[in-house]
Amino acid sequence: MNILVTGGAGYIGSHTCLKLLEQGYGVIVIDNLCNSNPKSLDRVCALTGKDITFYEGDVRDEALLRKIFATHEITAVIHFAGLKAVGESVAQPWRYYDNNLNSTLVLTKVMSETGVKRLIFSSSATVYSGDNQMPLREDSHTGGCTNPYGWTKYMTEQILSGLAHADKDWSIVLLRYFNPIGAHESGLIGEDPRGIPNNLMPYITQVAVGRREKLSVFGNDYATHDGTGVRDYIHVVDLAAGHVAAVKYAAANTGCEVFNLGTGTGYSVLDMVGAFVKANNVAVPYQIVDRRPGDLDECYADPTKSERMLNWRAEKSLEDMCRDAWNWQSKNPMGYGE
Numbered sequence: 001m002n003i004l005v006t007g008g009a010g011y012i013g014s015h016t017c018l019k020l021l022e023q024g025y026g027v028i029v030i031d032n033l034c035n036s037n038p039k040s041l042d043r044v045c046a047l048t049g050k051d052i053t054f055y056e057g058d059v060r061d062e063a064l065l066r067k068i069f070a071t072h073e074i075t076a077v078i079h080f081a082g083l084k085a086v087g088e089s090v091a092q093p094w095r096y097y098d099n100n101l102n103s104t105l106v107l108t109k110v111m112s113e114t115g116v117k118r119l120i121f122s123s124s125a126t127v128y129s130g131d132n133q134m135p136l137r138e139d140s141h142t143g144g145c146t147n148p149y150g151w152t153k154y155m156t157e158q159i160l161s162g163l164a165h166a167d168k169d170w171s172i173v174l175l176r177y178f179n180p181i182g183a184h185e186s187g188l189i190g191e192d193p194r195g196i197p198n199n200l201m202p203y204i205t206q207v208a209v210g211r212r213e214k215l216s217v218f219g220n221d222y223a224t225h226d227g228t229g230v231r232d233y234i235h236v237v238d239l240a241a242g243h244v245a246a247v248k249y250a251a252a253n254t255g256c257e258v259f260n261l262g263t264g265t266g267y268s269v270l271d272m273v274g275a276f277v278k279a280n281n282v283a284v285p286y287q288i289v290d291r292r293p294g295d296l297d298e299c300y301a302d303p304t305k306s307e308r309m310l311n312w313r314a315e316k317s318l319e320d321m322c323r324d325a326w327n328w329q330s331k332n333p334m335g336y337g338e
């Protein structure tokens with residue numbers, strides 16, 4: 001069974017390609033490499049001893065997609081391709097709407113025409129509005145997004161659920177990720193952000209490896225146990241396994257279903273710094289600075305629907321996440337760049 005993975009050279013995509021190959025699926029990747037390095041896929045092939053068919057191109061390129069669907073017998077598509085930097089989306093909204101919405105529109109058009117109607121989509125906990133009680137359930141309030149990136153995820157969910165409503169042959173799984181961190185235990189693939197990292201864990205690892213002087217902790221006056229923001233961090237290898245579970249679910253069901261992929265446990269920024277220092281015995285200097293606009297006190301999942309219906313649950317511990325993130329960063333101080 002062949003799975004087409006859009007954005008497969010990226011952080012979550014590369015870990016998912018690895019899991020798919022390990023489980024015996026054939027993997028075809030389309031990625032325009034706008035935020036990734038093809039070395040990630042070379043390393044996935046080296047780790048598994050298996051091949052990936054790679055197309056360097058844009059998911060909005062309808063002719064290329066037609067060629068891919070004509071060349072390969074594809075069972076399902078996992079659609080990771082998208083732009084994901086929140087601040088950049090505020091500065092460049094058109095680029096985000098164009099890339100993230102048109103990629104999905106062109107992809108589903110070609111899928112529909114070729115009769116491949118199984119799709120797994122990368123959504124985000126960012127679609128939940130700020131007025132919810134924790135933990136977040138799939139039926140918690142959504143909308144009220146604070147940036148164009150979040151709106152692209154919200155709108156794509158609307159587009160895809162409308163598609164499944166109108167055509168009962170579709171099987172669509174919307175996966176709302178919480179905060180993916182960590183890396184494959186080999187240290188050969190991992191997260192390699194361009195420029196200054198926006199997210200907490202890559203910033204911590206870059207401080208630890210000496211690329212940044214110190215971490216700025218964004219606010220210590222939140223309504224949390226130590227005043228710093230609480231999030232649901234999930235190991236990227238657990239997240240990848242969630243995609244394989246979703247592929248199996250999509251093969252057995254039709255319609256459109258949404259699932260949280262999180263652990264159900266929240267940790268604060270200072271919990272994360274402490275756990276990282278303890279797991280790796282390295283220093284992470286930090287300073288408390290002002291809050292980052294748009295941040296919430298806390299955000300964590302109720303993962304029980306995924307456990308029940310996808311037969312999936314996150315298994316790795318916070319220590320695993322911290323150890324594996326550092327293993328990747330310390331073996332690849334400049335990411336794939338060296």
Ligand code: NAD
Binds near residue numbers: 011037081083
């Ligand atoms: P990533 O940037 O590492 O991977 C995305 C990949 O898509 C990159 O390889 C990029 O080159 C490619 N891409 C982007 N636009 C493309 C296009 N038009 N055509 C072809 N390729 C294109 O990001 P990631 O962290 O692996 O995230 C994967 C998906 O999960 C994204 O849709 C992201 O929004 C979503 N997501 C990520 C997080 C997170 O914290 N990492 C959280 C929630 C949701």
Ligand code: UD1
Binds near residue numbers: 087179295
């Ligand atoms: C951010 C995005 C969200 C996106 C998610 C995953 C914002 C407002 N939200 O979420 O849309 O889906 O990333 O890509 O950008 N922190 C620091 N110092 C840092 C970095 C982060 O203190 O240098 C804190 C934050 O304030 C937060 C926690 O660490 O409390 C996690 O931050 P981050 O990794 O950026 O994830 P989210 O804020 O959950």
